[in-house]
């Protein structure tokens with residue numbers, strides 16, 4: 001378990017992390033979500049003891065990172081996939097890491113196999129694609145078979161196949177009971193990858209909850225209804241006090257339970273071709289909850305989703 005209490009970090013005038021308190025539990029993928037510059041990397045560096053907090057603290061199973069006896073056996077991290085000597089082979093890079101951290105050499109071939117790099121293990125890591133470099137970085141994080149894994153923006157710049165591979169791999173690590181903490185500014189990606197979220201904006205905590213709750217809290221749930229007798233249904237629903245919006249060949253109803261709509265349709269003898277709950281997207285939830293915590297608002301419209309939140313590039 002990772003536990004941050006009142007964690008803060010100041011760089012000169014910039015308060016990069018502002019009094020963050022959150023926990024990350026084992027057996028789940030927890031997404032660390034926030035726009036560029038929100039303070040995600042700084043928080044991860046503090047978890048790993050690479051930066052000292054200006055205030056508060058963060059513990060890993062009750063201990064500071066620096067107090068851990070054999071840190072790589074407890075925590076594995078992927079912060080920068082290109083952190084590898086370009087002329088070294090993938091296997092040589094991992095052997096060097098294993099040796100310098102007193103980890104068994106046989107683990108190198110195990111982790112190469114786990115991430116699917118066995119066939120290219122003797123090739124220069126400098127010639128690897130971004131996807132292969134990410135896999136090598138994940139292999140390095142797994143060398144000590146740690147219970148806790150941190151990944152900073154692991155899908156950035158990857159193609160759809162690479163993104164899918166990372167997503168499935170994270171689920172697998174969580175299913176093995178590990179604590180998986182993964183940062184991203186890609187909201188839709190987090191909706192598919194993480195079951196829990198820690199959401200920050202401008203260094204401050206905005207929410208810690210399940211992904212489902214985050215979306216439900218911040219967005220209205222509606223029901224989509226399709227029927228060959230739409231006009232009749234529209235007026236019957238309207239009489240119940242619910243709000244009805246026409247959308248092509250369907251109605252979108254808010255303020256009325258899905259079961260009540262079904263029963264009303266049955267009572268009126270109206271056949272239904274669709275009766276489906278609609279949930280807002282994570283993007284909508286994020287904008288709703290972050291409000292002015294989003295650093296880079298789109299200039300043109302109050303309601304526009306800030307472009308930087310939704311694009312893969314940094």
Ligand SMILES: Nc1ncnc2c1ncn2[C@@H]1O[C@H](COP(=O)(O)OP(=O)(O)OP(=O)(O)O)[C@@H](O)[C@H]1O
Pocket residue numbers: 011014015016034035036037038039040041042043185314
């Ligand atoms: N070493 C540093 N010195 C000065 N300012 C820094 C330093 N590291 C980060 N910052 C500032 O702290 C704030 C948070 O940065 P951080 O990289 O942690 O955010 P992030 O959420 O990881 O964003 P990104 O996704 O763009 O990496 C930013 O304003 C950044 O400019």
